[in-house]
Amino acid sequence: MSEPGRTSRPLIKKTLTLDDYVAGIRSGDRVVLSRAITLIESTRPDHRDLAAALLERCLPFAGQSVRIGITGSPGVGKSSFIESFGLHVLSQGHRLAVLAVDPSSKLSKGSILGDKTRMPQLSLQENAFIRPSPAGDSLGGVARQTRETIVLCEAAGFDVIVVETVGVGQSETAVRSMVDFFLLLLLPGAGDELQGIKRGIVEMADLLAVNKADGDRLTLARRAKAEYQLALHLFPPKKSQWSPKVSLCSALNGYGISDIWQEVLLYRQQTMQNGYWPHQRSEQLRAWLYEEIEQQLRQLFFESPAIQAAMPGIEASVVEGRLSSYKAAAELLTLLIGSLSSKEPH
Ligand code: GDP
Numbered sequence: 056m057s058e059p060g061r062t063s064r065p066l067i068k069k070t071l072t073l074d075d076y077v078a079g080i081r082s083g084d085r086v087v088l089s090r091a092i093t094l095i096e097s098t099r100p101d102h103r104d105l106a107a108a109l110l111e112r113c114l115p116f117a118g119q120s121v122r123i124g125i126t127g128s129p130g131v132g133k134s135s136f137i138e139s140f141g142l143h144v145l146s147q148g149h150r151l152a153v154l155a156v157d158p159s160s161k162l163s164k165g166s167i168l169g170d171k172t173r174m175p176q177l178s179l180q181e182n183a184f185i186r187p188s189p190a191g192d193s194l195g196g197v198a199r200q201t202r203e204t205i206v207l208c209e210a211a212g213f214d215v216i217v218v219e220t221v222g223v224g225q226s227e228t229a230v231r232s233m234v235d236f237f238l239l240l241l242l243p244g245a246g247d248e249l250q251g252i253k254r255g256i257v258e259m260a261d262l263l264a265v266n267k268a269d270g271d272r273l274t275l276a277r278r279a280k281a282e283y284q285l286a287l288h289l290f291p292p293k294k295s296q297w298s299p300k301v302s303l304c305s306a307l308n309g310y311g312i313s314d315i316w317q318e319v320l321l322y323r324q325q326t327m328q329n330g331y332w333p334h335q336r337s338e339q340l341r342a343w344l345y346e347e348i349e350q351q352l353r354q355l356f357f358e359s360p361a362i363q364a365a366m367p368g369i370e371a372s373v374v375e376g377r378l379s380s381y382k383a384a385a386e387l388l389t390l391l392i393g394s395l396s397s398k399e400p401h
Contacts, residue, residue, distance in 0.1 A: 073105060077112045080211045083150075085184055088211045095203045096189045110203055113210035118336070120209045121323060122216045124230040126256065127240030132266040133219055134173035135306035136240060141177045143312050144215050150182040152213035154204055156220045156230050157188035158197050184213060195350060198229040202343065205233065231259045232339055235332060236319050241265045241283065243276035258290050261299050262318050268303035268310060276303050295331040297322055361394035362387055 071079070071090060079087025095106045127133050141151050153174065177183050186204065191197035205216055218234055220226045231237050239260035257263070263283050268276035283301045293299070302318065304311030326332040356362055369387060372378035 073108055073112065076105075076109050080113060080207060081116065083212045085211075088184065088207060089186070091207050092186060092200075092204050095207070096200050106203070110206055113206050117206040117209040120205075120214045120216045121236070121319060122205060122218065122234040123319060124218050124220065124227075124234035124237040125240065126220050126227050126230065126237070127266075128242070129221055131240045131242050132306045133221070133240060136264075136266055136304070136312075137217055137219060138174040138177045139306045139309055139312050140315065141174070141183060141217065142180070143309075143316055145177075145180055145182050147316070149215045150184075150213045151177075151215045151217065152184040152186070152205075152208040152211075153177070153217045153219065154186050154201055154208070155188035156194075156197055156201050156218060156226050158191065158194040158226055159221075184208065184211075194225055194229055195346065198233065199343075199347070199350070201230075202233050227256050227259060232342060235326075235335065236261045236322050238262050238264060238315070241279065243267055243272045243279045257286070261293075261295075261297060261322055262315065263287070263299060263301045264304050264311070264315055265301065266304055266306055269305035269308050273303075295322075295326050295335070296329055297325060297331075355395075356387075356391055359391055359394060361390050365390055 071087065076087060076091050076094070080091055091106075091109060094102050094109065097103070097106070125133060125137065137153055141153065144151050172178075174185060178185050189197050189200040189204075191200065201218060205218070208216055216234075218230050220230045227237075237260050239256060239262070241263055243265055265276045265279045265283070280301045280303055287299055287301065300318065302311055302315055304315060306312070323332060326335075365387065369378065369383045373380050373383045
C-alpha cells in the first residue's frame with residue numbers, strides 16, 4: 056500500500072506553516088505528524104493558536120479509524136501484545152498508530168508507555184506510528200492532547216489507532232472515553248488477579264484477554280478464562296448490546312492474536328448495525344465539549360489579572376470566616392465579567 060508523498064523527502068524546514076503541516080499530514084509524512092503532535096502538546100499561546108487552526112483543518116479527514124483502548128497492570132504484556140497485535144493488523148493492510156495515556160510519565164521522568172523501544176519490531180514498520188504519552192500536569196490535559204493526536208493521526212491516514220494505558224487512577228476512564236473498543240489484558244491466575252483489578256475497569260471492557268497463555272501457564276490461563284467468564288455474567292448488559300467475551304492469547308507466540316482482531320471487527324460490524332458505534336462517537340464529542348468549556352472557563356478565571364489581584368484578600372476573608380465561600384465566588388465571578396466587558400472594543 057503506497058501513499059502519495061510518503062517516499063518524498065521529509066520537510067526539514069525550521070518553521071512549518073499551517074499549510075505545510077496540513078500537506079505533510081495529509082501525505083502521511085510521519086516526521087511532519089510528529090512535529091504537529093509536538094505543537095499540540097505545547098503550552099505556548101501562539102502554538103496553541105496554530106494547533107487549533109491545524110485541528111480545524113484536519114477534522115474533515117478524521118473519524119474514519121477504529122480506535123482501540125488497551126489496559127492492564129504493568130507486566131501483563133501490554134507492549135508485547137501491541138507489538139504482536141500491531142504486526143498482525145499491518146499484515147491485513149492497515150496503517151496503525153500507537154498512542155499512550157500515562158499521567159504518571161512526568162513523575163517517572165520520561166514515558167513508560169508508548170515508548171518505541173518497547174515495541175522494537177513495530178517501530179521499524181513504515182505503516183506504524185508510535186508516540187509516547189504526553190507529559191502533562193493533569194490527566195485532563197494529557198487526555199485532551201491524546202484526543203487531538205488521534206485526529207491528526209486519522210488525517211494522516213492511520214486507520215487503526217491503539218491507545219495504551221496502565222491500570223492506575225482514572226486513566227482508564229479517560230481512555231475509555233476516546234475509543235470505540237476497550238480491551239483489558241489479564242494474567243493467568245484468576246482469583247487474586249480479579250481482586251487486583253478494579254471492578255469498574257472490567258465493566259468498561261469490551262473484551263478480556265488472558266495473555267501469556269503459553270507453556271506451563273496455558274492450563275492456568277484456561278482456568279482464568281472460565282473464572283472471568285463467570286464473573287462477567289454478574290455485570291448488567293451493555294448499552295452497546297455487545298456481550299464481552301474472554302479470550303486467550305500469547306503475545307510471545309502469537310496464539311489468539313488474530314482472533315482478537317476478529318473480535319474488534321465483529322464489534323464494529325454489530326455496533327454499526329445497531330447504531331451504537333456512531334452514537335458512542337457523538338456522546339464522546341458531546342462530553343469533550345463540556346469538559347473543554349470547563350477547562351477554558353477555569354483558565355480564563357485563574358489567569359485573569361483582576362482575579363489574581365483580588366484573590367488573596369477574598370481568600371483571607373473566607374478563611375477567617377468573614378465571608379461565605381458562596382458569596383466570595385459570586386463576587387469574583389462578577390469581577391471577572393466586569394473586567395472582561397471593560398476589555399471589549401467599543
Ligand atoms: P507491560 O508492562 O504490560 O507492557 O508488559 P511487557 O510487554 O513489557 O511484558 C512483561 C514481561 O512479560 C516481559 O518479560 C515479556 O517478555 C513477558 N511477556 C509478555 N507477553 C508474554 C506472553 O504472551 N507470554 C509470555 N510467556 N511472556 C510474555
